[in-house]
Each structure stands twice: as C-alpha cells, then as structure tokens.
Amino acid sequence: MFAIVSKRRIAPKEYDIWVEAPRIASHAAPGQFVVVKPDEHGERIPLTIADFDREKGQIRLIFQVVGKTTATMAALKEGQALQDISGPLGTPSEVENFGTVLMVGGGVGIAALFPILKDLKKKGNRVITILGGRTADLVIMKDECAQWSDELIITTDDGSEGMKGVVTDAMRAVVQRGEKVDRCWAIGPSIMMKFASQAAVELGIPVWVSLNPIMIDGTGMCGCCRVTVDNQIRFACVDGPEFDGAKVNWGEFMNRLRQYRDEEKISYDKYAEEVGDLSWL
Amino acid sequence: MAPKQKTPIAEQDPKERCHNFKEVCLGYTLEEGIAEAKRCLQCKTAPCVKGCPVSIDIPGFIKAVAEGDMPKAAEIMGQYTNLPAVCGRVCPQESQCEGVCTLGKVPGFEPVAIGKLERLVADWKYEHTSDAKPQLPGEKKGRVAVIGSGPAGLTVAGDLAKKGYEVVIYEALHAAGGVLMYGIPEFRLPKSIVQKEIQAMKDLGVQVETNVVVGKTLTMQEILAQFDAAYIAVGAGTPHFQGVPGTTLNGVYSASEYLTRINLMHAYEFPGYDTPTKRSKRVVVVGGGNVAMDAARSAKRLGAEEVQVVYRRSLKELPARIEEYHHAVEEGIVFNWLTNPVEYMNDGNGQLCGVKCIRMELGEPDASGRRRPVAVEGSEFVIEADTAIEAIGQGSNKVLLSTFPELNLNKWGYIVADEKTGATSVPGVYAGGDIVTGAATVILAMGAGKDAAVAMDEYITKKRASA
Ligand SMILES: Cc1cc2nc3c(=O)[nH]c(=O)nc-3n(C[C@H](O)[C@H](O)[C@H](O)COP(=O)(O)OP(=O)(O)OC[C@H]3O[C@@H](n4cnc5c(N)ncnc54)[C@H](O)[C@@H]3O)c2cc1C
Ligand SMILES: Cc1cc2nc3c(=O)[nH]c(=O)nc-3n(C[C@H](O)[C@H](O)[C@H](O)COP(=O)(O)OP(=O)(O)OC[C@H]3O[C@@H](n4cnc5c(N)ncnc54)[C@H](O)[C@@H]3O)c2cc1C
Ligand code: SF4
Ligand code: SF4
Ligand code: FES
Numbered sequence: 001m002f003a004i005v006s007k008r009r010i011a012p013k014e015y016d017i018w019v020e021a022p023r024i025a026s027h028a029a030p031g032q033f034v035v036v037k038p039d040e041h042g043e044r045i046p047l048t049i050a051d052f053d054r055e056k057g058q059i060r061l062i063f064q065v066v067g068k069t070t071a072t073m074a075a076l077k078e079g080q081a082l083q084d085i086s087g088p089l090g091t092p093s094e095v096e097n098f099g100t101v102l103m104v105g106g107g108v109g110i111a112a113l114f115p116i117l118k119d120l121k122k123k124g125n126r127v128i129t130i131l132g133g134r135t136a137d138l139v140i141m142k143d144e145c146a147q148w149s150d151e152l153i154i155t156t157d158d159g160s161e162g163m164k165g166v167v168t169d170a171m172r173a174v175v176q177r178g179e180k181v182d183r184c185w186a187i188g189p190s191i192m193m194k195f196a197s198q199a200a201v202e203l204g205i206p207v208w209v210s211l212n213p214i215m216i217d218g219t220g221m222c223g224c225c226r227v228t229v230d231n232q233i234r235f236a237c238v239d240g241p242e243f244d245g246a247k248v249n250w251g252e253f254m255n256r257l258r259q260y261r262d263e264e265k266i267s268y269d270k271y272a273e274e275v276g277d278l279s280w281l
Numbered sequence: 282m283a284p285k286q287k288t289p290i291a292e293q294d295p296k297e298r299c300h301n302f303k304e305v306c307l308g309y310t311l312e313e314g315i316a317e318a319k320r321c322l323q324c325k326t327a328p329c330v331k332g333c334p335v336s337i338d339i340p341g342f343i344k345a346v347a348e349g350d351m352p353k354a355a356e357i358m359g360q361y362t363n364l365p366a367v368c369g370r371v372c373p374q375e376s377q378c379e380g381v382c383t384l385g386k387v388p389g390f391e392p393v394a395i396g397k398l399e400r401l402v403a404d405w406k407y408e409h410t411s412d413a414k415p416q417l418p419g420e421k422k423g424r425v426a427v428i429g430s431g432p433a434g435l436t437v438a439g440d441l442a443k444k445g446y447e448v449v450i451y452e453a454l455h456a457a458g459g460v461l462m463y464g465i466p467e468f469r470l471p472k473s474i475v476q477k478e479i480q481a482m483k484d485l486g487v488q489v490e491t492n493v494v495v496g497k498t499l500t501m502q503e504i505l506a507q508f509d510a511a512y513i514a515v516g517a518g519t520p521h522f523q524g525v526p527g528t529t530l531n532g533v534y535s536a537s538e539y540l541t542r543i544n545l546m547h548a549y550e551f552p553g554y555d556t557p558t559k560r561s562k563r564v565v566v567v568g569g570g571n572v573a574m575d576a577a578r579s580a581k582r583l584g585a586e587e588v589q590v591v592y593r594r595s596l597k598e599l600p601a602r603i604e605e606y607h608h609a610v611e612e613g614i615v616f617n618w619l620t621n622p623v624e625y626m627n628d629g630n631g632q633l634c635g636v637k638c639i640r641m642e643l644g645e646p647d648a649s650g651r652r653r654p655v656a657v658e659g660s661e662f663v664i665e666a667d668t669a670i671e672a673i674g675q676g677s678n679k680v681l682l683s684t685f686p687e688l689n690l691n692k693w694g695y696i697v698a699d700e701k702t703g704a705t706s707v708p709g710v711y712a713g714g715d716i717v718t719g720a721a722t723v724i725l726a727m728g729a730g731k732d733a734a735v736a737m738d739e740y741i742t743k744k745r746a747s748a
Binding site: 023024027037041042043044068069083084085086087088089216217219220221222223224226227228233238249251252255256258259260263264266267270 | 453454455491492493494497498499500518519520522524528529531534535537538541542546547551552553554555556557559630631678679680
C-alpha cells in the first residue's frame with residue numbers, strides 16, 4: 001500500500017498528490033512514470049512522476065480526472081492509500097547542458113514537463129518555458145515553472161492571461177526575436193504535441209515529446225503501448241515515453257488512444273451512478 | 282488386464298462452457314481416480330519417470346492412490362514438485378510422462394492418465410491439509426533473492442526455504458504467479474489454485490514483494506549487496522509481432538495483451554473490474570501454440586460469433602497441447618491450416634476490418650527439422666474480422682538485462698546459464714526458466730528451479746564456510 005501524504009486540488013478536475021513510495025523515490029529520474037492501480041478491481045494507469053523527494057521517500061503525481069480510475073483517485077483523502085504503484089518506469093530524459101532550451105507544456109502535460117525543466121535548469125541551461133491552456137485557470141504549476149525558468153511565457157486561447165493564442169505562436173515569437181534554441185521539449189495533449197513538433201521542425205529545433213498511449217504493465221510485456229516512430233514499431237513504456245516528435249506517426253497514435261472510448265464511458269457512467277454527486281471534482 | 286481406455290473424466294459441456302470462464306475439466310472423483318490408478322502396471326523400469334522433467338515417482342504415488350492412501354500419495358508427490366495442482370493441469374503429458382508410458386505402448390491401449398491423477402492428489406491435498414504451518418529450520422543458512430514469481434522462481438524459492446534459507450521474491454506485477462496468473466486462462470488453470478500454491482510457498486516463510494521491477498525499482502547491484510545469491514527467472518515476456526502492414530490498427534492485439542487484460546486484469550468481468558477488452562464479433566488468431574489456443578477460446582467465451590485460427594503449418598506440426606486443440610475444436614473454433622496473414626486491413630477509420638491471408642505449402646525441412654512453410658503465389662484471400670490476435674511467440678524482456686551488462690547473453694538475448702546448475706557468468710547469480718531456454722513449459726521452468734536450488738545451497742554453504 002502506498003499512503004497519500006498530501007493532496008491538493010490545483011484546477012478544476014486536476015489534483016496534485018504526494019505519495020509514500022521510498023524505493024521509487026530513490027531511483028526516479030526526470031522523464032519517468034509509474035503505473036498505479038488504486039484498488040482491487042482497478043485498472044493499471046500510467047502517471048508521470050512529477051517530482052520526487054528522495055529523503056522523505058515520496059513521489060508526486062499530478063493527474064487530471066478523465067475517467068473512472070482518475071476519479072477514484074481524486075476521491076481518496078490524505079492518509080488513505082493506493083494499492084499498487086510500480087516504477088520508476090520508462091527511459092529517463094536525456095538532460096545535459098545544451099545551451100538554450102524551449103520547454104512547451106499544455107494541460108496536465110505540464111506536470112510531465114516540470115521535472116525535466118527543473119533538471120535542465122540545474123544543469124545550467126537557459127530555460128525558456130511556454131505554458132498554454134484554453135483559459136488562465138487551466139494553466140497549472142505557473143509559479144513552480146517560473147522558479148526554474150529564465151523566462152516564462154503563458155498563452156491562453158481566450159487571452160485571459162499572457163499572450164492570446166496557442167503555444168506554437170509563442171514558439172515562433174521566441175525564435176523570431178533572435179533567440180537561438182538548441183533543444184525543445186513539448187508535452188501536452190497529443191494535438192498540441194503534434195503541432196508543436198511541426199513548428200519545431202520548421203524552426204530547425206530538435207524536439208522531444210512524451211507519448212501517453214494506453215498501457216497495462218509498463219514493462220514491455222504486452223505491446224499495448226506500441227507506437228510508430230521513424231516507421232518502426234516501438235513500445236512506449238520501455239523505449240520511451242520520450243521520442244523525437246518529428247518522427248512520430250501522430251495520426252496512428254491518436255487513433256489508438258480512442259480504442260476503448262465506449263468501454264471507458266460505460267465504466268465512468270457506472271461509477272457516477274454509484275457515487276452520485278461528482279460536481280466537487 | 283487393465284481397461285484399454287483411460288477412465289472417463291467429467292468435463293463441462295462444450296456448448297455451455299464456451300460462454301463461461303469456469304474450469305473445463307472437472308477432475309476425477311476419488312473412486313474414478315482409484316480405478317484409473319489400478320490401470321498402472323507398476324513397471325520396474327518406470328519409463329514414465331524418465332519422461333517427467335522433475336522425475337516424480339509416478340508408480341509410487343499411483344500405487345498409493347490405487348490403495349486409497351491419499352496422504353501417502355500427496356507426501357510422495359510433495360518430494361518432487363512444489364506446484365502439483367498446476368502441472369497436473371497444464372503439463373504437455375502426451376509428450377512427456379504419458380508419452381512413454383508402457384501401457385500406452387500396447388496396441389489399442391491408452392496410457393495411464395498420470396496428469397489427471399496428479400491433479401486429483403494435489404486437489405485432495407488442498408482440501409484436506411490442516412492449517413498447521415510446516416516446521417521450518419530455525420537457524421537461517423543465508424539469504425536469497427528471487428526475481429520473478431513464475432514457476433521457475435516459485436520452485437527455487439520453495440526449495441531453498443525448505444532447505445533453511447530466508448527467501449524474498451521480487452515481482453514486477455501487482456500479483457505473483459507469472460504466466461500462471463497473467464497468461465494461462467481461468468478455464469484451464471483457476472487462479473484460486475495458483476494463489477493456493479503461492480500461499481503454500483508463503484507458509485514456508487517465503488516473502489513475496491510485488492510491484493518491484495528489478496532494474497528499475499531496485500537494481501541488481503543493490504540486491505547482490507544484500508543477499509548471498511540471486512536467481513533470475515523473469516520469463517520470456519516480450520511479445521513478437523510479425524510486422525505485416527496494419528499491425529498498429531485498433532483491433533489488432535498481441536496475445537500477451539489480450540490474455541493479460543482477461544486474466545490478470547479480469548476484463549471478462551468488466552465493468553465489475555475496470556479494465557475492458559473488446560467484445561468482438563469475428564476474431565482471427567494467428568499462431569498454433571498453447572497461447573493461440575488460449576486466446577481463441579477466450580475470444581469465444583467473450584461472445585465472438587466466429588473465431589478462426591490461422592496457422593502456417595499443418596495439424597501434424599501444431600505445437601499446442603493436443604487436449605487443448607480438441608477442446609478448441611469442440612468449442613467451435615475454426616482452423617485454417619497452411620495459412621499466414623500478410624496484411625491487416627483498415628476500414629478507413631483506423632479500425633481492423635479484415636485479415637488478408639496467403640496459403641502456404643510445406644517445403645524443405647528447416648533448422649528445427651520441421652518442413653518450412655512457403656507462400657503459394659497468388660493465393661491471397663480475406664477473412665473478415667474486427668479483431669486479430671497475434672500469438673507467434675515471445676522474446677526476452679530487456680528491462681532487467683539492460684541494467685545488468687555483466688550477465689552473458691546468447692545471440693537471441695537469453696541468459697547463458699549452466700544446464701545443470703543454472704549458474705550464470707556472474708558468481709552468485711543463477712537463472713532459469715523461459716529467460717534461459719526461451720518460451721518453453723511450466724514443468725521445464727520448475728525443473729530448472731529445482732536444480733538451481735541444489736546448486737545455490739552448495740554455493741552459499743561453501744561461500745559461508747570459507748568466509
Ligand atoms: C507515460 C504516461 C504518463 C502519463 N502521465 C500522466 C500524468 O502525469 N497526469 C495525467 O493526468 N495523465 C497522465 N497520463 C494519462 C493517464 O494515464 C490517463 O489519463 C489515465 O489512464 C486515464 O484513466 P481513467 O480510467 O481515469 O480514464 P479512462 O476511462 O481510461 O479514459 C477516459 C478518457 O481518457 C482518454 N485516455 C485513456 N487513456 C489515456 C492515456 N493513456 N493517455 C491519454 N488519454 C487517455 C480516453 O481516450 C478517454 O477519452 C499519462 C499516460 C502515459 C502513458
Ligand atoms: C498463454 C500461455 C499459455 C501457456 N500454456 C502452457 C501450458 O499449457 N503448459 C505449459 O507447460 N506451459 C504453458 N505456457 C508456457 C509457460 O507458462 C512458461 O514456460 C512458464 O510460465 C515459464 O516460467 P518462468 O518462471 O520462466 O517465467 P514466467 O511465468 O514468465 O514468470 C516470470 C515473472 O517474472 C516477472 N518479471 C519480469 N521481469 C521482471 C523484473 N525486471 N523484475 C521483477 N519481476 C519481473 C514477470 O512479471 C513474471 O511474473 C504457456 C504460456 C503462455 C503465455
Ligand atoms: S509433472 Fe508433468 S511430466 Fe511430470 S508427472 Fe506430472 S504431468 Fe507428467
Ligand atoms: S509407465 Fe505407465 S504403466 Fe508403467 S509405471 Fe509408469 S504409469 Fe504405470
Ligand atoms: S504497456 Fe505493456 S508493453 Fe508497454
């Protein structure tokens with residue numbers, strides 16, 4: 001059992017928890033994830049390790065409620081526990097001093113971007129961060145990202161905060177003002193990663209994305225997480241989750257994410273019926 | 282003279298069982314078991330024992346059954362195997378113990394039903410053992426780590442615990458048992474039986490730590506610093522894909538994914554359990570081993586109207602257990618011999634709509650001695666399908682191996698280990714089961730575990746004496 005030591009609601013349907021997991025904390029590196037199975041009848045879902053504290057033996061998970069499993073997790077209180085967590089899984093990000101890096105995050109993907117950004121800053125990079133969302137409330141972790149960035153640019157679709165527009169507009173603006181960018185990470189909704197990758201290619205910047213396909217074991221045993229990168233089948237849980245965004249087959253990737261839409265709805269509706277009020281999410 | 286045929290055994294009716302996940306074979310009653318045991322000739326030479334990879338004293342335990350002395354039968358069997366209820370159910374008996382049974386060599390006679398008798402004894406034992414925990418040696422002889430909780434890992438752990446070692450098993454998944462839990466379906470091997478066998482191991486003092494992916498959660502280096510020796514039994518769990526066009530369409534699965542969803546994650550009980558799998562109408566399964574049979578029969582049980590197996594060789598070469606093939610036929614699975622898929626077809630929305638296949642013929646024998654299938658040009662045809670499941674084999678998993686480069690691997694990526702002892706290129710590190718042999722059988726994995734337990738005991742005893 002993995003006890004939840006703290007829990008915060010950081011945006012509508014978005015939660016930030018710290019969990020007791022000493023072995024995972026002592027081996028975690030930026031770019032890695034865990035697989036969580038909240039209870040006996042639960043599903044195994046992958047979540048990025050948003051941060052870790054080796055001394056306290058804790059890891060941080062930030063998740064958005066999109067279905068039954070994440071809703072169940074949101075309903076847990078401090079002191080309660082998640083039944084199973086395995087990790088740290090996946091290949092860590094390659095972090096060294098590249099020079100200037102452009103960190104592009106959207107939605108809950110910002111949680112996955114954060115540990116990489118923090119490590120890049122510690123390793124001496126000049127970090128320019130772009131965080132985007134539909135509206136100001138949905139851009140999470142602004143202060144923390146600011147703390148570990150040389151510059152933070154916020155974009156919102158509705159102009160409620162920062163620049164009105166999408167993250168790719170900000171990416172172009174940064175390069176247009178004469179910034180020489182050596183590397184880029186783009187992590188967020190698949191559609192955002194796809195367009196950010198295209199923009200990076202246009203701007204001549206190598207780009208990494210973190211893919212979030214459906215997974216089960218997270219150890220290379222089932223092949224459910226397969227993605228096509230550079231015309232080759234790769235298992236995202238072991239070969240990734242980070243890949244060269246310029247080489248990902250995005251159409252196929254997004255198609256595979258839809259596989260269980262009908263079943264996910266059945267599961268969520270059944271849950272909603274059992275628990276009743278979900279307006280607090 | 283003994284009756285010619287094996288004593289009939291009760292099975293669930295095929296029409297009924299292809300709609301549920303309950304066990305197909307219901308097992309012998311005590312009376313039936315005694316009748317069957319009496320067919321055994323008690324051969325002096327006992328070829329059956331040589332046919333069994335763990336050399337169970339088959340005439341010995343069968344004699345006890347014939348005399349109705351079940352405690353004695355269980356006692357004899359317990360000396361040779363830690364997982365009798367599992368082996369009695371899933372061993373390929375026809376090519377092992379029963380394949381060489383003297384009675385079966387007599388024209389017109391069937392061999393003794395050794396596997397079914399083994400199952401009877403094991404199940405009897407679980408129903409009749411007291412709660413008294415086994416007596417264990419007090420002083421520990423040393424500490425051993427076992428990585429992977431499949432049959433190889435469980436066997437080595439049980440044997441070393443009995444010899445007086447403190448044993449910790451580390452398992453990557455949330456449940457112990459390896460393929461017995463996530464691969465072989467409930468209707469062939471009920472999970473409650475696997476759990477009982479694991480409980481028996483825990484009663485011997487073995488600790489099982491789940492959610493530990495060695496190489497990630499803990500490193501081999503950390504483990505070796507804490508234990509006298511380690512046993513690697515991580516199985517051959519990485520699914521292969523043929524790589525034909527359309528492999529990443531929705532509706533195309535590896536058998537590993539399909540069966541893991543169903544068995545480990547209980548997708549057949551969705552939405553009572555949260556993990557779904559598709560309820561398919563028309564299913565094509567590619568391959569001819571036990572894994573393919575299990576996938577096909579599972580698909581049928583989930584309500585598929587039609588399930589077709591596509592196998593590139595013929596029935597004669599089918600690697601699956603013959604009993605399981607017969608069960609599959611009874612359940613209405615259709616077999617396409619000498620056929621191979623060449624493309625998974627897209628319905629235009631990224632969903633599988635058909636499997637394009639090609640007919641094969643058998644050519645010259647290949648390295649394995651089997652005649653190599655070659656495609657018949659121009660013989661393509663399409664099987665309409667919303668689901669395709671590839672069961673064409675598994676390879677070695679690199680998660681642990683890539684973090685432990687000191688270990689010598691062979692050209693297929695499996696661990697090089699001594700055939701008799703399981704010793705690897707690293708002192709104190711032993712290995713066995715599918716990660717050494719490539720995908721094989723439960724009983725061979727167990728056999729490897731038994732041999733390694735003996736060798737590890739000797740190694741640690743010597744090491745401690747010289748320290
Ligand atoms: C390596 C990796 C890291 C991830 N890190 C995070 C994270 O830090 N925070 C976070 O909130 N989420 C993260 N995800 C996504 C997260 O795993 C899914 O949101 C989760 O599985 C949904 O489970 P559910 O039962 O609540 O919803 P479901 O009922 O399974 O799904 C509901 C909806 O979510 C979509 N969905 C299902 N699975 C995924 C998936 N794997 N990725 C994206 N969408 C999905 C479905 O299409 C559906 O629309 C990560 C995924 C991967 C593979
Ligand atoms: C569907 C299917 C049906 C089969 N049917 C039969 C049959 O009827 N009869 C028969 O004899 N054989 C059958 N087999 C084959 C048999 O199951 C295997 O040969 C046997 O299980 C191998 O045992 P093992 O102990 O080597 O490994 P496994 O049973 O594969 O167990 C390995 C374990 O190690 C764990 N592991 C992997 N990596 C790590 C890590 N880094 N850290 C910690 N743990 C790790 C895995 O999660 C797994 O639990 C079947 C196999 C399958 C897949
Ligand atoms: S373990 Fe397998 S081979 Fe040995 S006697 Fe039992 S069924 Fe036969
Ligand atoms: S070979 Fe057959 S008949 Fe002979 S002892 Fe073994 S089981 Fe009995
Ligand atoms: S999640 Fe199973 S192989 Fe990646």
